Every structure is written in structure tokens, then in C-alpha cells.
Amino acid sequence: KQEVTQIPAALSVPEGENLVLNCSFTDSAIYNLQWFRQDPGKGLTSLLLIQSSQREQTSGRLNASLDKSSGRSTLYIAASQPGDSATYLCAVKGGGNQFYFGTGTSLTVIP
Amino acid sequence: NAGVTQTPKFQVLKTGQSMTLQCAQDMNHEYMSWYRQDPGMGLRLIHYSVGAGITDQGEVPNGYNVSRSTTEDFPLRLLSAAPSQTSVYFCASSYSRDRDNSPLHFGNGTRLTVT
Numbered sequence: 001k002q003e004v005t006q007i008p009a010a011l012s013v014p015e016g017e018n019l020v021l022n023c024s025f026t027d028s029a030i031y032n033l034q035w036f037r038q039d040p041g042k043g044l045t046s047l048l049l050i051q052s053s054q055r056e057q058t059s060g061r062l063n064a065s066l067d068k069s070s071g072r073s074t075l076y077i078a079a080s081q082p083g084d085s086a087t088y089l090c091a092v093k094g095g096g097n098q099f100y101f102g103t104g105t106s107l108t109v110i111p
Numbered sequence: 112n113a114g115v116t117q118t119p120k121f122q123v124l125k126t127g128q129s130m131t132l133q134c135a136q137d138m139n140h141e142y143m144s145w146y147r148q149d150p151g152m153g154l155r156l157i158h159y160s161v162g163a164g165i166t167d168q169g170e171v172p173n174g175y176n177v178s179r180s181t182t183e184d185f186p187l188r189l190l191s192a193a194p195s196q197t198s199v200y201f202c203a204s205s206y207s208r209d210r211d212n213s214p215l216h217f218g219n220g221t222r223l224t225v226t
């Protein structure tokens with residue numbers, strides 16, 4: 001069974017700092033990897049999707065990379081802002097339309 | 112474009128009661144699914160469907176039923192609520208034909224408390 005791990009579980013940084021969130025998965029047979037943001041009491045908002053054939057995707061201050069062979073993805077956030085405070089989850093799409101989620105990294109950006 | 116709509120947003124049930132959580136999407140997605148989210152456990156798949164008339168079990172299906180009579184709707188039924196079903200429930204959908212480039216879209220969730 002696919003297992004997805006996100007470390008650290010929580011991260012606190014001062015405003016303006018660049019940061020990296022990590023996601024690892026055990027089975028490299030994936031169709032895509034998706035990063036989500038979840039604000040307290042809200043649903044998940046899709047940030048970036050990386051197809052299995054791609055190495056990275058960028059959206060504004062966000063850059064996500066994918067290394068299928070090593071089972072790793074990173075989400076890079078440049079020039080962090082207090083509004084970036086949220087929980088970030090990664091999910092991989094496997095066979096049979098199954099999605100497997102990590103437990104998330106709770107990010108706090110301190111003004 | 113409403114996306115994925117879940118109702119109700121909040122619900123309190125007594126042990127043994129039954130209810131249906133509603134989920135509707137207007138994106139013509141073939142794939143629809145239900146997750147529950149519990150602290151420290153992440154998102155766990157309850158049931159999913161790849162098209163009208165087709166449903167399948169996920170990781171934690173016990174105590175829940177689903178049906179998919181239309182492409183748009185995918186209700187989740189709690190047959191006899193138990194305190195262990197206290198959780199936040201999310202409905203999500205995506206296209207399934209284009210396997211690599213189909214993001215998963217989520218509703219805003221239903222917070223269920225069973226007393």
C-alpha cells in the first residue's frame with residue numbers, strides 16, 4: 001500500500017524567509033502528485049499538480065518538484081508571508097483512481 | 112461555477128440516528144469520492160465512484176453507504192451513527208479519463224458530531 005509522509009509536522013518561520021516543505025512516498029508508480037493548502041475549518045485548495053512525466057511546476061511564489069525514482073517531492077515557498085500560514089498537504093494518485101494523502105505540515109509565518 | 116458543493120456544513124446526531132451527507136459537482140467529473148479527516152490520521156478514503164452506477168470501497172467503508180445514480184451527485188449515508196464517526200467529511204471529484212493531469216477538487220466539508 002502506498003504511504004505518504006510529510007516532515008516536519010509543524011514549521012514556524014519569520015516573514016520573508018524562503019522555505020521548503022517535504023513529501024515522500026513509498027511507491028513510485030504514480031500518475032501525479034498534488035499539493036494542497038488547507039486553512040482552519042476549510043476544505044482543501046489545490047496549489048500545484050505535477051504529472052508523473054514532469055519534474056516541476058511553478059505558480060507565483062510556489063515551486064513544486066518531483067523525483068519519482070527517489071519517491072520525493074518538495075514545495076518551495078519564496079518570500080513567505082503571514083497569509084501563507086496554513087496546513088499544506090501532498091497527495092499522490094495511484095492506480096484505480098486512488099489518492100493517498102500525507103498528514104500535512106502546519107506552517108506558521110510570523111510577522 | 113460552483114465546483115463541489117457539500118451540505119450540511121454542520122450536523123449533530125445522536126447515537127443510532129441515520130443521515131445523508133450530500134455532495135454535488137457541476138464539472139462533469141467521472142470520479143467522486145468521500146474522505147474523513149481526523150486529527151493525526153490525515154484524510155482516509157471511505158468510498159469512491161468512477162461513474163454513474165459504479166461505486167467501490169475505500170480504506171474505511173464500514174458504517175457508510177453510497178450510491179451514484181447521476182454523474183453530479185454522490186450522497187454518503189450513515190446507517191446508524193456511532194461516536195467513532197465524529198469527524199470532518201470531505202467530498203472530492205476529478206476527471207478520471209486523463210489520468211495524469213486531473214486535479215482533485217474538494218468541497219468545504221461537513222463537520223459531524225455524534226453524541
